[in-house]
Amino acid sequence: MGAQEQAPLWVWFVFCASGAICAYNWYWYIRSIIFYYKNGFDFSEDFGPKISEFEDDDRFTARPREKLLIVWPLFVVVSSAIFIPITLVLTGILKPCYNCGP
Structure with missing residues (x-):
């Protein structure tokens, strides 16, 4: 048996x-959902x-409704999509191909 890589x-x-x-x-994202739920979804x-x-221009700032419905879910999906494969590589479920080729 070989040593674990x-x-x-x-x-x-x-x-x-x-x-x-x-x-x-x-x-x-979870705190925002709880806050707006308790607030009666008053944005x-x-x-x-x-x-x-x-930082200094409010025209480019996300509004509260946009943050809850678009920005935070997008951030959660993207960050989870990056985190999950890394975790699977470290647990050994995914095997990245190092030095593949002929």
């Missing part, structure tokens, strides 16, 4: 970074971190 260090770094980003996005009050492309 160790994952490179960069895979662990990507795992920790993507896991932290994924957890952050899930946290704020006149903003909740959570400001999602903006530019």
Whole structure:
């Protein structure tokens, strides 16, 4: 029997970074759902971190309804889509092909 192959260090770094980003996005999405549910889905009050492309211009800031229905779900899906394959590689379920070829 051969020794089990160790994952490179960069895979662990990507795992920790993507896991932290994924957890952050899930946290704020769930908190936003709870907040607006308790608030009767009144989107006149903003909740959570400001999602903006530019800090000083409010024209590019996501509105509360957009954040709940578009931005946070998109962030959650993308961060989970990045995190899940990394996790599967580290658990050994997915086997990446290192040095493949003839």
